Amino acid sequence: MELLRLDLQYFNQEKTEKATPKKRQDSRRKGQVAKSQDVNTAILLFCVFVFLFVFGSYMGETLTGIYTHAFTEFIHWDVTESNVEQVFSQMTIEAVKIILPVMIVAIVGALISNYMQIGFLFTGEPLKFDLKKIDPLKGIKRIFSARALVEFLKSLLKITSVGAVCFGIIWMNKDDMMMLSQKTVFESINFFGQLTIIIGVAASLMLMMISVIDYLYQRYDHEKNIKMSKQDVKDEHKNIEGDPLIKSRIKERQRQMAQQRMMSEVPSADVVITNPTHYSIALKYDESKSDAPFVVAKGVDYVALKIREVAKANNVVQVENRPLARGLYQAVEIGEVIPEDFYQQVAEVLAYVYKLEQQA
Incomplete structure (x- = not known):
């Protein structure tokens, strides 16, 4: 009988039940959601390289204009405190005009990728200090866990896939690259700029394909981690509905108070x-x-x-x-x-x- 009771207790503690809505809400409040960082990276890179593809020529002309203005106008200025301050101010403003749009596009891409996966969520729970996160034993377990093996294989797949894409694009353009010695500097810069954008877009698309697989795995792993045992479901139901024994006592007390008022x-x-x-x-x-x-x-x-x-x-x-x-x-x-x-x-x-x- 004792062994049977222990077996039943073990069965009740085994996490075989799907998470309840309350469990999902509590996990979400703690920042425990199914999210793939690869999705963020792929969408962010794709947005940035598409922006460069559209506005790259304008940005190149702006940079060329800064270079030309510096060596045709600023080079003739006397080195004084006011002139140096003016040069740095103008250069900083021009650099911000070029870099700020790229940063805004990157931020928008990151927000879109996160919203696509988990919707709107703002919580500070993952930032709280927890000694368990720096526990050496748990760190070793994480290093040699199945999840670490999956992450290693995923990283190997990303490196191999992105490397193959980049090598393939460079190999297809090797003839044009070998002929750059006969072209002008501006034509060479234009060629390498276009080639870089093509490689970036292709690599981001490849990462998107891999990120879909990773997101499905993250969903599976998240569902597995938030599973509940039969006892957990019972305890949650008691917390929501109230302990039947306590509820009966409250009702009995209320009945006694009502009876006392009635008798008065x-x-x-x-x-x-x-x-x-x-x-x-x-x-x-x-x-x-x-x-x-x-x-x-x-x-x-x-x-x-x-x-x-x-x-x-x-x-x-x-x-x-x-x-x-x-x-x-x-x-x-x-x-x-x-x-x-x-x-x-x-x-x-x-x-x-x-x-x-x-x-x-």
Whole structure:
């Protein structure tokens, strides 16, 4: 039996269940999402090289203009503090004009790639200091883990694929490259610029193909890591719905408090109608509150007995009327006015009670 219990406990702890929506939300809040860095890199590079392909000629002309202006205008200036400051200021502004658009495109590409994978997410949980991250034993385990092997194979695949693409493009243009000695400097610069952009676009497209595979693997690995055991699912359900034992205790406490409030109203009742062993209904008639009598307390069995005891202790008249007691108990809740169907019967009871009080 002990071995069977241990086996069942192990089975319950084994992570075989898919993550619940709450588990996924908690993991996302901690920054644990399925994301491939290769997707970011591929889209970022693709956006940058496409931008260079479109605006590369303009950027080249701008750089050439800076070079020409420097060696035709600035070279004749005297070396003074103001002139040096002016030269550096103008050069910095021109450099920013060239570099800033590239940086903006790179940032936009990075944001788009992240949004495509995980949507909008901002959390500081991964930046928190955690001693487990610098644990040497866990570091060694990570180095020799299956994930490390996958990352190694993935890096080897990227290097091989990108290298093959670059070599293939260079090999296809080797003849033009060998003839550059017969061309001008500007033609050579233009050729190498175009070749670089072609290589960059082709390499980024190759990385995109690899990144799709990596993203699928990251999704699989993420789903595997956030799996839950049967016990985890039960514990989460308890946390959401509340422990049944605690809920029953709260309900019992609420019932006791409601019963105490109800019993405190019995001494002010005009009459308690009973069935003398099962039902007790305490009625009160107050013209300032309602046009008809209303129920201040009701109960069956033990509660009915307590109502009768409180009524007796406070000299509240008790009238036995089994059909009326049962009907009022089923038709009226505490604090509600009695229905019109009971007006005649209750009026007769109250008339009898008032007569007794006058005689007393």
